[in-house]
Amino acid sequence: MIFDKVKKFLVVIDCPENDNPPVFSSGDTVTGKVLLDLVTETRLESLKLHAEGYAKVQWTESRSAGSSTAYTQNYSDQVEYLNLRETLLHTDNGTLSVLTAGKHEFPFTFQLPENLVTSFEGKHGCVRYWIKAKLHRPWATVKKTKKEFTVIEPIDINTPDLLAPQAGTKEKTAHAWYCNLGQVTVTAKIDRKGYTPGEVIPIFAEIDNCTSRAVVPKAAIIQSQTFIARGTLKQKKSVVATLAGDSVPAGKREAWHGRALKIPPLGPSIIQCRIIRVEYALKMCVEIPGSSKLLLELPLVIGTIPLHPFGSRTSSVGSQYSVNLEWLRMTIPEQPEPPPEYSSVVSEEEDQNSLAPPRHASMGCILEGPFYAYIQEFRNRPPPLYSEVDPNPPVTEIRPRCMTC
Incomplete structure (x- = not known):
């Protein structure tokens, strides 16, 4: 009686979002494991992993020449995007590996290359990606299992x-x-x-x-x-x-x-x-x-x-800015009127009074010292910024209050 010693043989791909099939992009790292469940102790030659990805097209066109003669033309082409091979279990010096009955796991990991094409299924062609595992045993046919996965290349519309x-x-x-x-x-x-x-x-x-x-x-x-x-x-x-x-x-x-x-x-x-x-x-x-x-x-x-949320806002702000700019061009004169001269706003007498130190009876002795020299350093300072309000109003003389009144 012939029976298969392999109870389960499949490829499992790790995917955090539990997609079915899993979804990846160029440059992503693919991890997973090959699960093998044996009924009895089994001798194995090797366990190989093969990741493949192809774009294929194929169609047939029939043409007639006259009423009875016809011929068929086949069109096909193929582009390879992924071809990675890895050996998960192999023999040393020709000796076979012996696995006990039960479950066994063989982890794998590889990185997808750049410039992949999005998975696609069409009438005359397709783009497909899958991982295939092959189990080689002595005096037995090669056992195969395959797991497909999806590749979606990102297209950012924010360009x-x-x-x-x-x-x-x-x-x-x-x-x-x-x-x-x-x-x-x-x-x-x-x-x-x-x-x-x-x-x-x-x-x-x-x-x-x-x-x-x-x-x-x-x-x-x-x-x-x-x-x-x-x-x-x-x-x-x-x-x-x-x-x-x-x-x-x-x-x-x-x-x-x-x-x-x-x-x-x-x-x-x-x-x-x-x-x-x-x-x-x-x-x-x-x-x-x-x-x-x-x-x-x-x-x-x-x-x-x-x-992106700011994408539409940026365009709307840009259009609003152009509208506002046109409105400003119509309302603002080409040559704005310059501010008046400083001398026309502040008289010479007011300028002298604003720069002169205040005279106060209680400060008479202090103004003759270093403090007065400190003020003198700013006598030749530049005029202040233009303003409609005089920042240095003229100092009015304070009369001493009569104590007898």
């Missing part, structure tokens, strides 16, 4: 490029058969390029309908998955969020003053991979009955690090 407003204008002359219906113009603007899932995009738009028919404006978030292999592109586009506007009658104009479009849970943008790209765009669409649609796209980047 000048992603905080820059996005705007555009598109116009179209509508035709129905050979009839000219008129022109439709759409102008749209959003306050920045970078957003995170769960945020709301306020859309400012203006639809000018100069046609003879009513048109319907709409907005949507478009996800574009691009797969590249052997110089050929395969693209898949999908609508992930929509917003419908009111109908604009013929010859009328409609304005959107911050119409809200909420971003659903989405994977972040992937723009650093050679064979897979995930991009987003805000598309304004104006449906014209009997004619093709008018389309306007504004680029979007879905990030992972949300907008």
